[in-house]
Amino acid sequence: MAFTLENPQVKLTPLRLEDCDYLFPIAQQEKLVQYSPSDIATLPALKNYIRIALEQQLQKTGIPFTVFDKKTQSYAGCTRYMNIDWQNKVLHIGSTWIGKEFQGTGLNANMKFLMLQHAFEEMDFEKVEFRIDQRNKRSRKAVEKLGAELEGVLRENVYLLDGFKRNTCCYGILRHEWRRIKSERFADYSSSSASS
Numbered sequence: 243m244a245f246t247l248e249n250p251q252v253k254l255t256p257l258r259l260e261d262c263d264y265l266f267p268i269a270q271q272e273k274l275v276q277y278s279p280s281d282i283a284t285l286p287a288l289k290n291y292i293r294i295a296l297e298q299q300l301q302k303t304g305i306p307f308t309v310f311d312k313k314t315q316s317y318a319g320c321t322r323y324m325n326i327d328w329q330n331k332v333l334h335i336g337s338t339w340i341g342k343e344f345q346g347t348g349l350n351a352n353m354k355f356l357m358l359q360h361a362f363e364e365m366d367f368e369k370v371e372f373r374i375d376q377r378n379k380r381s382r383k384a385v386e387k388l389g390a391e392l393e394g395v396l397r398e399n400v401y402l403l404d405g406f407k408r409n410t411c412c413y414g415i416l417r418h419e420w421r422r423i424k425s426e427r428f429a430d431y432s433s434s435s436a437s438s
Contacts, residue, residue, distance in 0.1 A: 370390075392413055
C-alpha cells in the first residue's frame with residue numbers, strides 16, 4: 243500500500259521511523275501543532291507519533307507520508323490519509339504539519355493536489371474530508387481555497403494537549419466535484435504530477 247507522490251515542487255514518500263532525524267528539528271518549532279491533539283515536541287513523542295501512524299497503516303486505516311520540498315531540497319514535515327473507510331469510499335486528509343518556513347510557499351497546495359488526485363483518480367474514493375479546529379483560520383482558509391465545502395461543526399469533540407476541548411470544522415470534497423475543482427483551481431498542477 244506504500245507509494246510515492248510527486249511533482250516539481252514536492253515529493254511525498256512513505257513515512258518511516260528513521261525519518262525522525264529529519265523531522266525532529268521541524269517538530270520542535272513553537273506552536274506548530276497548537277490546534278492538534280498530537281504530541282511531537284520531544285524525540286520520544288515524535289517516535290511514538292510515527293509508530294502510531296505506521297500501525298494505522300498496517301491496519302489499513304491510514305497512509306502516512308514524509309513531505310520533502312524539492313525546490314529547497316529539504317524535509318518539510320508530515321501528512322497522511324487517515325480514517326480510511328474502504329467500504330464507504332471516504333477518507334480524511336490530515337495530521338499535516340510543515341515547518342513555518344514552508345508555509346505560504348505553495349507547498350501545501352501542491353501536496354494536497356497530489357493527495358486529492360490520487361484519492362479520487364487512483365484509489366477510486368468518493369469523498370475526501372478535512373477536520374480542522376474552528377479557531378485555526380489559516381488552515382480553514384487553505385482548505386476552502388482547495389474547493390472544500392464546510393459541512394458542519396462538531397462541538398467540543400476533541401481534547402488538545404493543553405486541555406482545551408476544541409470545536410471541529412468538517413470540510414468535504416465529493417468525487418463528482420473534483421473534475422470542476424481540478425480544472426478551476428489546479429490547472430497548473432495537473433500536467434506535472436506523478437505517482438509510483
